[in-house]
Amino acid sequence: MNTVLDWLDSPAPERGIHYYRNGDWHLRDYADIASAARRTAAFLHANGVTKGVVSLLIEEPETFVPAFLGTMYAGATPSPIASPVTFGGHEAFTEHAAAVLGAATPAAVLTDAHLAPLAAAACAKAGTGTPLVLPDPAGLPDADDLAPRQAELALLQFTSGSSGTPKGVRVTGDNLTANVRAIHGWLGVTPEDSCSSWLPLYHDMGLIGTFLGSVVAQIDLWLMSPVDFIRSPARWLDCHGRHGVTITTAPNFGYGYATSRVREEELAGTDFSTWRVAMSGAERVDARVVADFTSKLAPHGFDSRALTPCYGMAETTLAVTGVRPGHGARIIRPSGPLDTGAPVSVDGSGTLGVDRPEDPAAWIASCGTPVPETAVEVVDDDGTPLPDGTFGEIRVRGTSVADGYESPDPAASAPFGDDGLRTGDAGFLLDGELYVVGRIGDSIKVRGRKVHAEDLEAALTSVPGVPPGRCAVALGNRAGRSGAVVVVEAPGDGWLDAVTGVLRSALDASVAVTVVRARRGTIPRTSSGKPRRRLLWRQAGEDALTGDVLHSTHGNDRPTAQNAPGLDGAAT
Template structure:
């Protein structure tokens, strides 16, 4: 299938008739917004930005939930010749003070000429903007009120997008994405997925995260297919509604992290799928975190009786510094699991690693050793990326502990992985590992094994490193049951020999995570070493004894206490 080139703004000149974006309302209803209406709204926004004094190359921060206003704000900035920057609205954070610290850092790094917000974000952003000497945020509806649209869009600025990394290894880092890189990545994804305008897509991912922003929203709009858009909390409330949307509208393309599939498996029972069909799904892009093969198998068992083809599961790899996508599994190939080539320094991976496909058009991937030289097939090293989609540079100096580096057209990702027959297999962050008996153990691998042994995903985060001269594994537990601590103690004793084993007990919401839900392992590790990590810290064996004693006390009759 030939997938033609399309610029980022072609859809504004000739918006597709009869197609558009459909947003989930309360209940089971959807509101349709045709591309013709969205194009006019976008050109009104572009004109309004000019009237507010936004000049070519200025940064426009867009802080809105997924909505027609967000589409107009993002593409309106591009159409005005400005640099668009999507920032998380408050819903992505549990605490107001945490959100204001996060958004203050982003605003100070980006220094936007204008901040466009929705009603939810307005009050939370006004204070940080004033303290930084920035213009007061403007609500989208106020911005476009009484404005006539531009007759045609301007040429995008050299830097089309300023996007922020997840911040899993420290503060989020601003990355400059050129218009050429953004268009090249979108084109490469559309060709990888063989995605024509006739194929509907859907997304519940947040639009402040690169996977939800570029992988879903921008791809859908540039393709001009029908897009069915849900809020993240819509999906959390009812993953069944998401599946029903796919069935009812013959959706072809979707995307989510591993935890999204796992959440569907926990919340949806087979009997609830009676009458639904999933033959239409030809691509479920999986990225943003390590992929669990047991979850893929479970998803196939759940949807397979209703026409779902396991080959539609498409693991991928990428990151903000590569615009988004670097590799992806070709359509209809089918996902596979592999382990690194055996050797004294090969990491132990008893569960195997799911392959993340091959480099997309215009991209290349190498695995290099500590000396920077390429390694042989199957050997573990650092993943490096070259190609048309690699970012221009970082913005500011956020003081991140991330090992990711940009320079001379090369992205050194700070991720460990290996190649097997041209396919990339990703193990984890180089900074989140510990060498034992000459073999590297990665935090994500240990967490996968804990899930295999019954510890729920995202309730235990493993931190690895050398603390006070001793190899140390600390596990941050969120409201743990005694058996989770016992299972963890058994696994780590087995795998880490004489390392110090610590338990960190935190309440609900106590795990440090990014706005997209990734654990901030490096941040928690640094706080542990500095003595500032919140929570009760104890040797894991002591924590287990105390948890078991507390559980026994809870079981005693009140009169016996």
């Protein structure tokens, strides 16, 4: 059967990856990348690595690409580890990397000279020996006679999830090939297309959705690091406005960040009329953020119909559903409670990127229809399928559903059943399109209706003074009472009254509410940047959060302000 490495035999001429470094773009064509991948495979063989998992701790995209492909070519299973940049410090990263290595039990850990000391520390902590350090490209062995080998497992993709426990998703060759093919079919990728990305390559959205999707199709890929995007989001937009790139993907945060940071003069002379796919995934879509992005770029030719929200996860390799490019994405405003098994009432609808709701938290964007070879249904607590327009848990079936988790405990793969993958996400189908509300475990019942953490976060980030992406809500029950812990990484307290007002309107006096002001970086996050809400809830219960308690309600709903034990340290 076809594999994601078939292109190595005949790389497309004059196509390749444009890497952003030292303030400019540098093209490495696919023939050069194919050669570097083979030579990396030869380096692994020379060091006795011909099978098993190879954990990749490599930060620079230009080094990561041939290392990943070379590991596959060698007959081993690549398993990327998140970059140290996503963690608060080296100690936190070492703890995370050691936990991943302990779960992966790799045959080797492959790193570069820059990260070699951190890799060695993580290996020592996990007891996995000494890492292999890649030499300079000129120091890699020749690979003229090296033939490709196919591993039993194509990819071991780690996801920390909201619980913070690393889980290795077993992605087979069939899974990977099917999902890349499904993405191409959904987007209608042709040789005339090209793609841009600033997403990290250790995460499924950047790894499969942009990197592998581009190299398998042999289209040009314009690749930045996340750090480069943060420094200059205009460079990302330039890919589309000055170089004619047609496809990209980013979380909602990326579109909002570009809108706020790119100056009008930086857009002078740009033309976005060839930009036909702007995927949005990994986090909830904020219709107001997207409308502002469209408004800023529309005078330069951007078409809102390019916006294509999508839904996916590592457990399904990546893509599950997506809005068809060029169709326009629908947004709706549900009314009434969203309870499992209950019909969803809709009292408003609009178009993403065109309509700008004043209350974005009340609106949900369609994530489209299933990609090829994938089926989606919504089920009740017993796993019984529910009709269109009914709220419940999302279940996925298809060739892209992975082969469970890498774990000695068979119960770990319980969500993977004969009838499909129970995702743990709540949502509903409406006219065949999927609407995702949030994680089932990140909700509580208030007055007979479910309140989701994502909804509260969306509402709170519309409060002046609460920075986008710097607020997290953890919901749960303790001592028989529902509670909400809100952490805001912002200075001052001018936003406090508005924040407590939002919480009062969404919750009631039966819910114990705590609002914490904290320094930037306090909110624990997954490797993909999502808040680890269950860990946040646990830290709050153990008095292990650092910050100032600005508001706390108890049984009589009287607020108190304090610097609580375990919540010490002023946020400035």
